[in-house]
Amino acid sequence: MERQPMTMEDPILMASSVHSATASLTVTPSGMACTAELFLSLNGTTKAATSGHVSFTSSGGQQSITLSVTMPSVGGSYGVYLDIEAGGYLLAAYQATENVIIPTVSLPVIVWA
Amino acid sequence: MNRQIAIMEDPTFAPGSTHSATIDITVEPAGMSCTAELWLTANGVAVAATSGAVPFTSTGAEQSINVSVTMPSTSPTNGYAVYLDIVSGGVLIAAYEASEKVGIAGISRVYGRITDESTGLPVSVGVRVTLAGVTVSGDANGQYEINNVASGQYQITIATIVTAYTIATTETFDITVVPGDNECNASVSALIVFPPDAILGRVYGVVIDSSTGLPLRSVIIYLSASGSSWRNDWGTGVSGQYVFEGFPQFAPYGVPLGTGVLRFHLNGYADKTVWITVVPGNNEHNVSLSR
Numbered sequence: 045m046e047r048q049p050m051t052m053e054d055p056i057l058m059a060s061s062v063h064s065a066t067a068s069l070t071v072t073p074s075g076m077a078c079t080a081e082l083f084l085s086l087n088g089t090t091k092a093a094t095s096g097h098v099s100f101t102s103s104g105g106q107q108s109i110t111l112s113v114t115m116p117s118v119g120g121s122y123g124v125y126l127d128i129e130a131g132g133y134l135l136a137a138y139q140a141t142e143n144v145i146i147p148t149v150s151l152p153v154i155v156w157a
Numbered sequence: 158m159n160r161q162i163a164i165m166e167d168p169t170f171a172p173g174s175t176h177s178a179t180i181d182i183t184v185e186p187a188g189m190s191c192t193a194e195l196w197l198t199a200n201g202v203a204v205a206a207t208s209g210a211v212p213f214t215s216t217g218a219e220q221s222i223n224v225s226v227t228m229p230s231t232s233p234t235n236g237y238a239v240y241l242d243i244v245s246g247g248v249l250i251a252a253y254e255a256s257e258k259v260g261i262a263g264i265s266r267v268y269g270r271i272t273d274e275s276t277g278l279p280v281s282v283g284v285r286v287t288l289a290g291v292t293v294s295g296d297a298n299g300q301y302e303i304n305n306v307a308s309g310q311y312q313i314t315i316a317t318i319v320t321a322y323t324i325a326t327t328e329t330f331d332i333t334v335v336p337g338d339n340e341c342n343a344s345v346s347a348l349i350v351f352p353p354d355a356i357l358g359r360v361y362g363v364v365i366d367s368s369t370g371l372p373l374r375s376v377i378i379y380l381s382a383s384g385s386s387w388r389n390d391w392g393t394g395v396s397g398q399y400v401f402e403g404f405p406q407f408a409p410y411g412v413p414l415g416t417g418v419l420r421f422h423l424n425g426y427a428d429k430t431v432w433i434t435v436v437p438g439n440n441e442h443n444v445s446l447s448r
Contacts, residue, residue, distance in 0.1 A: 056189075056246040121186045149243050149251035150183035150219070154165040154195070157177045 052124060052140035059146050060117045065095075067109045067126055071135070074104030078130040082111040084122035084144055092116040097129070119148030163241055165255035169262045169308040169336060172230040178208075180222040180241065184250075187217030191245040195224045197259055198240060199233035206237070210244065232261035236336035260308045260336025267332070267339045268302040271295050271315060274344035280317065284345070287314040288332070306334050315343045358435040360442065361400035364393050364421060367445035372397025373423055376446070382417030382435055392423075421446060 057063055065082055078101065083094035095111035116122065124140035170176055178195055192210035199205055208224035229237065236258035243251040267288055271280045279299025285292050286301045289311055295301045314329045332341055364376045375392035380401050393399045419431040419442060426446040433442055 056248045056250065058248070058250065119185045145186065145189065145245075147189060147215075147245060147250040148183075148185045151161070152163045152180050152182040152241060152253060154163055154239065154241065154255055155179045155181070156166070156168045156170075157179065 047125065047137045047139045049141050050126060050138040052142050055142075056145045056147060057115050059115055059119060059148065062112060062114045064110055064112045067111060068106060069109065069128070069136075070104075070106045071102035071128065071130075072104045074102050076102040076130045078102055078128055078135070080109045080111060081127045081129075082113055083125050083127075084113065084116060085125060086120055086122055088123055088125070088139075092118070092120075092122060102130075115144070116146055119146045121145055160240065160252045160254040163239075163253035163255050165239060165257050168257075169260040170228045172232075172261050173228060175225060175227045177223055177225045180224065181219055182222060182243070183217075183219045184215035184243065184245075185217050187215055189215040189245045191215055191243055191250070193222045193224060194242045194244070195226060196240050196242070197226065197229065197237035199237055201238060201240075205229045215245075228259070228261060230261075232265075232336055235338075236260040258336065262307045265306045265308055265334050265336055265339060266302065266304050267306050267313070267334060267341055268300070269341040269343065271299045271301065272342070272344050277344075280345060285316045287316070288312075306339075308334050308336050310334075313341060315345050317345050358437055358440050359400065360417070360419070360433065360435060360440045361398070362442040362444060364397045364399065364423075365443070365445050366426075367447040370445075373426070373446060376421055376423040376426075378422075379420040380417060381420075382415060382433075419444070 067080060067082065071078055077099065079097035079099050081095055081097050083091040085091055093113050093116045095113045098109060098111055100107070100109050121143045124144055126138040127134060128136040180193055180195065184191055190212065191214065192212050194208055194210045196207035197205045206226050206229050208226050211222060211224045213222050239255035239259055241253040242249060271284045272278060273280055280295060284295035284299065286295065286303065288303050289306055291303050293301050293303055311332050311334055312329050313332045314327060316327045328343065328345055332339070360380060364373045365371060366373055373393060374395055374397060376397070377392050378389045378399050380387045387401055389399050389401070415435060417433050417435050419433055421429045421444055423446060426448055429444060429446055431442060431444060433440060
């Protein structure tokens with residue numbers, strides 16, 4: 045399944061910090077037992093951080109799913125992926141339009157002139 | 158976010174001077190729009206001086222960021238801590254405190270107390286402290302203070318005086334002056350013979366011709382008191398005046414209290430001896446000589 049783009053701002057988040065993301069989506073029909081997983085990856089395959097599978101029941105209309113993710117401890121520009129599954133099937137797969145940036149800053153050396 | 162330590166040497170700058178600093182740093186990933194702000198603070202909160210937010214784009218590799226800071230005109234006791242903030246996208250992504258502090262030259266203070274190594278009591282008189290070409294005397298509590306010393310390595314000399322003209326003991330040792338206050342106490346072998354100012358007297362007067370009443374010049378006067386003797390080597394002045402008030406370089410040490418003898422001599426006149434009792438402060442003894 046080819047991933048579809050989803051809108052997301054370009055946040056800069058600190059390594060190992062915990063942040064919640066709210067995914068606004070519509071799954072039809074209503075009453076389906078679903079899961080949503082938000083994960084971060086450098087290569088689209090290996091999950092560097094994940095919300096895990098968060099269960100929700102489709103309402104048939106737009107609903108908000110809250111997903112909590114502990115940011116990777118390694119700096120980098122991470123792609124953000126969202127998978128929606130139901131009954132063991134991948135219903136939808138998205139990649140955010142922007143990446144999450146985990147900055148790393150080396151120990152600086154300050155020299156006065 | 159807890160501040161981490163950034164490596165920096167310990168510089169000392171003139172008040173109000175402007176200096177640039179190079180920050181060698183690696184920010185990943187590349188392409189981030191960042192700012193670096195270097196600021197000085199005395200308490201970790203108030204900004205005493207700042208480079209402002211200097212923009213740069215991260216390269217993902219080590220890069221040098223140049224910032225410029227105008228130094229404050231005053232200095233706290235121990236100098237200014239140097240903070241570095243790296244911000245991107247409105248987020249403070251790194252915060253550092255430099256390993257050393259910035260000092261403002263010319264406003265370091267060296268102070269301390271000189272005590273007698275045998276008694277532990279403060280040496281109240283006869284102590285001179287020399288540092289960086291400046292000599293000060295200790296006060297009645299053995300305390301001294303030298304201001305406006307630039308940071309650096311010095312030798313400090315403690316001298317104690319045992320007679321009016323002799324520096325009896327001199328002790329020299331190294332001191333590292335850092336920005337702000339520097340306490341330097343010392344124990345010395347103090348053999349101070351000068352009594353406190355409160356029990357010293359000043360003996361003075363005028364010598365005249367008993368028949369004419371005119372002042373006599375060049376009268377030699379000997380003063381003996383408390384086992385010591387002094388002489389006014391140059392004689393009385395044009396107005397016949399004389400004074401014994403101690404030794405100019407160690408003023409205001411004067412004549413010890415007690416019974417003393419003044420002996421006046423001038424060729425052509427009969428010598429005259431006057432018994433006196435020296436009291437604290439002024440002791441005026443006017444004398445007339447006869448042929």
